[in-house]
Amino acid sequence: MATKKRDIRALTKEQLREFFVNHGDKAFRGNQVYEWLWSKAAHSFDDMTNVSKKTREMLDENFVINHIEVDTMQRSKDGTIKNAIKLHDGKIVESVLIPTETRTTACVSSQVGCSLDCKFCATARLKRMRNLNADEIYDQVVAIDKQSRLYHNHKLSNIVFMGMGEPLMNYNNVIKAIDKITSPEGLGMAARRITLSTSGVPKMIKKMADDEVRFNLAVSLHSAIDEVRTSIMPFNATFPLKDLKESLEYWYEKTKRKVTYEYVVWNGINDRKEDIDALIKFCSYIPCKVNLIEYNPIDDGEFQQASERALNNYISNLEMHDIVVNVRRSRGKDIDAACGQLANKS
Structure with missing residues (x-):
């Protein structure tokens, strides 16, 4: 019976080195392969041109590279690109490239579907099918970086975890992906250019603070009144605002980094x-x-x-209390690539 091939990107560099030593080869071969897998984002063992054909065949017998594919790509009239990303098991997630004059931002997904139940979000209508692996998150960033260079003439500058899914419900894989994205052996991006957006899972916000992460934190807030927030984000009944507040105070005490509150104002x-x-x-x-x-x-x-009047009331009152406020106009609405719309049509 044929043994199931292992996902090679689930191995650490040390494990790869060990694999080669155990197969009568030099340990440094593991370093070469690791570089192809991450820094060069190879999709196939045949791409690994500085590795002998015999070694590539041995890798192919033992391992698989579960890379993603951009199944369909839509371009908005404002330059936004939405990708339907096909995973190795045929499931689909979406990611978005958002360009401005000065930067391009990748909005990436962390789950197929979502385990939370926010009533205003299209992704929440899909049940959570599974978490994405670290390499599947990483691959979304690689794909968007290529698109950014091709269509906007500069490399990707920022990443937001605001796509499908709740990143803190897939904590280990999200952290592993960010480690690879920021590593000089991966994409070498600065952690300060990455923002993780959460609906607010207090225990995991504290864990991030304890783990001394270096990226930014945004919280999808939408109301600071428990009854209102629970009516639109039912999980708030389990994670009420007092617990969220306490976890954010803990975050700030540990990291000294300010938090961004994301907030949509709805009629009535x-x-x-x-x-x-x-x-x-x-x-x-x-x-x-x-x-x-x-x-x-x-x-x-x-x-x-x-x-507009309600929005302006928010702006003037917040500014009166010296709170920094930005209005984020939506991008990519014509292709359902805007906030809350992912998975709307698929």
Whole structure:
């Protein structure tokens, strides 16, 4: 019976070196192969041109490279690119390239589907099918970096974990992927250019602080009133705002890095004066900034973007309390690539 081939990218460099020694070869061969797998992102053992044919055949007998494929690519009129990414088992996730004048940002997915149940998000309508492996997350970044160079003439500058899934529910693989992305033996990107966006899992926010991660933290907040937040993000009943607050205070105490609160204002849901006051109070706990995000409908009309007046009320009140606020206009709406729309049509 044929033995199942192992996923070679699940091995550390040391394990690869060991494999070659055990097969009567030199340990440094492991270094060469490791470089091909990560820094050069090889899709096939045949790509490894400085490794002998015999060695490549031996690798092929024992291992597989479960690389992703860009199944379909859509380009928006504003330059945004959305990829439907096909995984080795045929499942699909989406990733997005968002260009501006000064930077290009990769928005990557961490789960197939999502384990949370935010009512305004298209991905939440899919059940969580599985977590992505570290190499599948890494591959999304490699693919977007290539697209950035091809279509926008510069390399990828930023990464946000804001695609499909809750990154903190796939913590180990997300951290492994970020380690590879930031490693000189991987893509060599600076950790400060990476932002992990979470709906708020207090225990895991504390773990990140304890693990002394060097990337940025954003929290998908949308309301600082428990009843309102639970009505739109039902898991808030399990992870209420007081627990979230405590974990964020712990994060700041450990890392001294400010948090970004992502916040959509919806008509008739969180557009009242008391919603603004509650947000201002929540912002007083630790240094932070607020991104007010334009909402992108996901087809049933339950959630509608609040009026410009409501948005301006938020802006003026936050600024009055010296809270940094940015308004994020949506990109890629015409191809359903905007915030909350991923998996809308597939």
